[in-house]
Amino acid sequence: MFRLLEETGFSRVRSAVVPRFRFRKESTQNEAEAYGVKAVMMTALKPV
Amino acid sequence: MTDAASAQESLEVMLKDEIVRMYQEVADNPKGAFHFFHGREAAELFGYAPEWLDRAPAGAVASFAGVGNPHERSNLQPGEAVLDLGSGAGLDAIIAAWRVGPTGRVVGVDLNPAMCRKAQAHVAATGAKMACHEGRMEDIPLPDASVDVVISNGVVNLSFRKRRVVEEICRVLRPGGRISITDIVSAKQLSQSIVNDPKLWAS
Numbered sequence: 001m002f003r004l005l006e007e008t009g010f011s012r013v014r015s016a017v018v019p020r021f022r023f024r025k026e027s028t029q030n031e032a033e034a035y036g037v038k039a040v041m042m043t044a045l046k047p048v
Numbered sequence: 049m050t051d052a053a054s055a056q057e058s059l060e061v062m063l064k065d066e067i068v069r070m071y072q073e074v075a076d077n078p079k080g081a082f083h084f085f086h087g088r089e090a091a092e093l094f095g096y097a098p099e100w101l102d103r104a105p106a107g108a109v110a111s112f113a114g115v116g117n118p119h120e121r122s123n124l125q126p127g128e129a130v131l132d133l134g135s136g137a138g139l140d141a142i143i144a145a146w147r148v149g150p151t152g153r154v155v156g157v158d159l160n161p162a163m164c165r166k167a168q169a170h171v172a173a174t175g176a177k178m179a180c181h182e183g184r185m186e187d188i189p190l191p192d193a194s195v196d197v198v199i200s201n202g203v204v205n206l207s208f209r210k211r212r213v214v215e216e217i218c219r220v221l222r223p224g225g226r227i228s229i230t231d232i233v234s235a236k237q238l239s240q241s242i243v244n245d246p247k248l249w250a251s
Binding site: 001002004005007008009010018020021022023024025028035036037038039040041042043044045046047048 | 082085094116117121204205211218221222226229234236
């Protein structure tokens with residue numbers, strides 16, 4: 001997603017992990033962690 | 049159309065149906081058990097201000113199914129035009145409407161027309177206004193350069209065509225416009241069994 005934003009021409013692309021995100025079910029959370037799944041916040045600007 | 053393209057199209061149709069079903073279920077049965085946190089519990093987890101949650105219609109709060117808080121860094125200003133991409137039951141649109149005020153404008157886009165109607169009713173109950181359009185994030189039903197800010201919460205990851213979604217977001221933003229999006233990303237390529245299973249993908 002970060003890369004897609006840059007490739008599309010967005011500038012000042014920033015991302016940060018949403019620290020408290022997790023799945024409710026432990027089994028889903030474990031599987032998500034195995035795939036490196038996380039929630040992120042992204043901000044970016046469309047150039048003038 | 050190639051076999052691969054045809055298979056992709058079929059999968060996208062199944063995925064659309066599953067997304068509509070799953071998030072409709074959250075809206076219709078907010079006390080249900082889902083594998084993700086939702087409702088007020090999730091919103092508090094992600095730092096939504098308690099006064100927002102107290103003030104918003106209970107139905108909008110109970111049906112919240114986001115993965116973070118796009119308002120944390122959206123820096124919305126009075127008078128701005130905002131698109132909430134995948135507006136769901138409307139909690140993020142309501143907060144955006146409060147922040148841009150009566151001189152601003154909030155537009156929602158959602159795959160599910162029933163959710164659009166629900167979001168509009170929730171926003172109207174707060175005294176604010178929101179136009180919600182049924183549509184796909186890969187073909188956003190808005191003119192070029194028509195909004196100042198795009199917010200979205202846990203939606204873009206649901207698309208098989210993320211590049212197209214990002215291009216559409218860029219198209220509807222005015223030059224100098226900005227995004228504040230919270231979403232799910234994966235560091236590793238998901239297995240084909242997950243990609244081919246609309247239930248898992250929609251999760």
